Amino acid sequence: MRVCVIGTGYVGLVTGACLAYIGHHVICVDNNEVKIALMQSGKSPIYEPGLSAIMQSTMKSGKLEFTKDFQAGINHGQVIFIAVDTPPLPKGESDTRYIQAVACGIGAHLNSGYKVIVNKSTVPIGSGDWVYQLILDKLAEHQEEVNTEFDIVSNPEFLREGLAVYDTFNPERIILGSNSKQAITIMQELYAPIIERQIAADPTLPPVNVLITDLNSAEVIHYAANASLATKISFINEVANICDRVGANVNHVAKGIGLDSWIGNKLLQAGMGWGGSYFPKDLSALINIADDYGYDAQLLQATVGKNQHQCLVVVEKLQQALETLKDKNIGLLGLTFNPYTDNMCDTSILELIEQLSQLDAKIKAYDPIVAYASKDPMPVNVTIVTEPEQLAHDCDALVLVTDWLQFYNLDYAKLAKLMKTPVLIDGRNFLDPEILTEAGFYYITTGPPTAASTLLAKLLQRIVPSYSLQIHSRDKSSRWRVSRSSGRSGGSKNYQISFDLLPFSTL
Numbered sequence: 001m002r003v004c005v006i007g008t009g010y011v012g013l014v015t016g017a018c019l020a021y022i023g024h025h026v027i028c029v030d031n032n033e034v035k036i037a038l039m040q041s042g043k044s045p046i047y048e049p050g051l052s053a054i055m056q057s058t059m060k061s062g063k064l065e066f067t068k069d070f071q072a073g074i075n076h077g078q079v080i081f082i083a084v085d086t087p088p089l090p091k092g093e094s095d096t097r098y099i100q101a102v103a104c105g106i107g108a109h110l111n112s113g114y115k116v117i118v119n120k121s122t123v124p125i126g127s128g129d130w131v132y133q134l135i136l137d138k139l140a141e142h143q144e145e146v147n148t149e150f151d152i153v154s155n156p157e158f159l160r161e162g163l164a165v166y167d168t169f170n171p172e173r174i175i176l177g178s179n180s181k182q183a184i185t186i187m188q189e190l191y192a193p194i195i196e197r198q199i200a201a202d203p204t205l206p207p208v209n210v211l212i213t214d215l216n217s218a219e220v221i222h223y224a225a226n227a228s229l230a231t232k233i234s235f236i237n238e239v240a241n242i243c244d245r246v247g248a249n250v251n252h253v254a255k256g257i258g259l260d261s262w263i264g265n266k267l268l269q270a271g272m273g274w275g276g277s278y279f280p281k282d283l284s285a286l287i288n289i290a291d292d293y294g295y296d297a298q299l300l301q302a303t304v305g306k307n308q309h310q311c312l313v314v315v316e317k318l319q320q321a322l323e324t325l326k327d328k329n330i331g332l333l334g335l336t337f338n339p340y341t342d343n344m345c346d347t348s349i350l351e352l353i354e355q356l357s358q359l360d361a362k363i364k365a366y367d368p369i370v371a372y373a374s375k376d377p378m379p380v381n382v383t384i385v386t387e388p389e390q391l392a393h394d395c396d397a398l399v400l401v402t403d404w405l406q407f408y409n410l411d412y413a414k415l416a417k418l419m420k421t422p423v424l425i426d427g428r429n430f431l432d433p434e435i436l437t438e439a440g441f442y443y444i445t446t447g448p449p450t451a452a453s454t455l456l457a458k459l460l461q462r463i464v465p466s467y468s469l470q471i472h473s474r475d476k477s478s479r480w481r482v483s484r485s486s487g488r489s490g491g492s493k494n495y496q497i498s499f500d501l502l503p504f505s506t507l
Contacts, residue, residue, distance in 0.1 A: 001024045001025070001079065001186075002025050002076050002079075003016070003019050003026045003077055003078070003190070004026075004027050004028075004029060004073040004074060004076055004077025004079070004080045004081065005019075005026060005027070005028045005029065005081040006029045006073065006083060006084065006105075006106075007030065007081075008028050008039065008045070008083075009083065009084070009085050010159075010164070011121070011157050011159065012030075012081065012084070012120070013028065013039075013046065013051070014051060014168060015157070015168070016028040016064065017054045017064060018054065018165065018168040019190070020054075020063040021054050022193040022194065022199060023063070023193065024190065025063055025076075026058075027066075027067060028065070028067070029069070029073035030068065031068060031070075036066050036068055039055065042055055042056040042059060043055075046342075047342035048161070048341070049162065050165040050166075051164070051165055070105055070109060071109050074105075074106060074109040074110065075109075075111070077115065078114075078116065079116045079118060079186060079190055080117050080118065081118045082106075082117065082118065082119050083120040084098040084099060085098055085121070087281070088280075088281045088285065091288060092285060092287060092288040093285060093288040094123065096124065099119075099123060099127065099131065103130075103134035103138075104138050107134060107135035107141075108139075108142075110135070110150065112147055113148060115148065115149075115151075116150070116151055116183045117131065117132075117150055117151070117152050117153070118154075118155050119131060119154045120155055120156075122156070122222055122223075122282060122285070123154075123219060124285065125216055125219050125220055125289055126216060127154075127219060128177065128218075129152075129215065131152055132152045151179075151182065151183035153180075153183050153187055154176075154177035154218035155174075155177070155218070156175050157222075158171065158172070158222070158225065161337075161340075161341040161343050162338050162339055162340030163340065166201070169194060169199045169200060169201075170197075170200050170201055170202075171194065172208075173210070174195065174211070175218050175222075176210060177213045177214055177215045177217060177218025177219065178212075178214075184212055188210065191208075191210075194208060223286040224286075226283065227282065227286055227300055227303070230274050230303055230304075230307070231299065231303045232268070233267050233273065233274045234303045234306040236250070236267075236268045236269070237270050237306065237310050237446070239447070240270035240271075240429075240447030241313060241446070243447040244447060249447065250270045250429070251270075254269065269428065269430075270429050271428040271429055271446060272314060272348050272352070272401065273307040273308075273310035273311060273348040274307055280304075283303065283304055286300060287301060311348045311349070311352040313446055314425055314446075315356065317425050317444050317446075318356075318399070319359075321397060321421075321442060322397060325359040325360065325361040326359065326360040327362065328361050328397070329361075329364070329396050329397075330356055330362065330363050330364075330395065330396065330397055331363075331391040331395040331397070331398045331399070332353075332363065332366070332367075332382070332391075332398075332399050332401045333365075333388075333391070333399065333400045333401060333407055334365075334366075334367050334402025334403075335349065335367040335379070335382075335401060336349075336367060336369065336402050337349060337402070338402070339403055340404075341369070342369045342370055350379065352399075352427075353380075353381070357381045363382045363383070364384070364385055364390075365379075366391040367402065368406055388410050388415060389418060392415040392416075394419070395418075395419045396421050396423065397419075397423035397424070397425065398415070398423070398424045398425070399424075399427055400424065400426045400427050401427050407430070407431070408430075408431070412435065412436055412441060413438075413440060415439075416439050422441045424441045424443050425444050425445075426445045426446075429446060429447060433445070
């Protein structure tokens with residue numbers, strides 16, 4: 001099938017490359033000449049594991065092309081994806097001017113045949129009808145010369161940064177919103193290899209669930225899904241803060257409530273809060289939409305407010321451990337909101353940096369991707385180092401910000417010796433308390449009792465073993481590989497962990 005993807009941001013580029021990989025002929029259109037030239041050379045403008053390999057293999061096979069020529073893309077595509085950015089405006093509403101420009105451009109360039117126009121961008125409720133009317137109005141300006149028909153489909157994305165390629169080929173569901181049976185049939189044909197799990201990590205699973213609904217419902221689903229996930233994270237962080245005060249272990253609490261099938265155990269890891277490109281933007285947009293329709297979305301407002309406060313918990317713990325942060329050297333382990341991405345647009349991390357700066361702390365950071373690959377501007381007042389040892393040298397405290405798997409296996413005993421005071425705040429409740437304590441750290445988490453280097457803590461650990469993250473090997477098609485190690489210098493007891501970037505070959 002012939003596909004055109006307009007916009008080569010995070011969603012557009014991943015969508016276009018993956019559709020080409022499953023056999024469609026895809027042309028990606030963007031108005032940025034530098035970006036187009038970079039992609040035509042086989043390089044990705046964003047860091048996403050596996051994406052460059054897919055781009056190169058599909059370009060070599062002739063299935064994937066990049067161009068600035070809008071008309072060529074529209075003429076080529078039987079299915080045309082709109083995947084441009086919808087950044088938040090100051091009051092939280094989505095900026096739809098790029099959607100409007102693309103919709104008018106499509107209307108001006110349609111010339112023959114039937115087209116399916118797919119909204120892949122995150123758009124306000126009612127955008128499907130709005131886009132349809134924009135295209136229709138522009139088309140009417142040259143209707144006498146044109147013999148064409150089109151329908152609109154809302155097809156929201158549910159991609160995790162760092163796992164976007166995996167999520168594209170292994171979706172939990174595909175949402176198709178449209179009033180046209182013809183358009184829905186074409187979209188089901190487009191996604192057939194994915195629906196039938198021909199490229200899945202586990203091809204024995206049942207076909208992917210496809211929900212067919214109306215335009216408005218599909219648009220709400222994206223917002224509602226992200227709002228629900230963000231609320232779940234804010235909830236467990238609230239519980240963690242209560243656990244801190246009553247002496248309970250939030251890891252045990254999370255495990256206990258996660259065993260309830262109505263709740264589930266995903267996203268019940270307490271920590272610094274949620275962030276990234278989508279949660280903050282989508283919650284603000286949904287709150288704004290509710291306000292436009294006269295509804296006070298108090299639960300969503302509380303979710304946002306709770307998340308904004310969560311980074312202050314880390315600051316409070318640093319103050320308790322060091323008494324003052326003025327002129328203290330604070331090292332951040334990680335800068336991204338999620339492992340395997342170079343995206344630093346996490347409001348909780350940026351707020352943490354801002355709070356530390358206001359308290360006159362000296363901040364440096366080590367991130368395995370940001371130090372080498374990130375195209376985002378570096379945070380102000382942060383010194384970037386390229387080795388964990390550089391980070392620890394003369395530090396008064398470390399804060400684990402990103403749960404990179406590499407951070408499990410750092411030589412924490414060595415890092416502790418390089419520091420002025422071996423304090424580590426685990427902002428993701430990610431490391432093993434016993435290992436960190438044995439390495440000489442005053443180890444502080446959010447929610448679990450702190451495995452501090454005191455006689456009482458050591459005695460209690462012998463009676464009630466501290467909770468540690470359990471990592472189990474899955475089947476051979478899994479993305480996780482675990483092998484035993486005899487060393488105990490790292491943060492993961494008896495394990496070395498590696499990560500398969502792709503569940504399939506790109507050769």
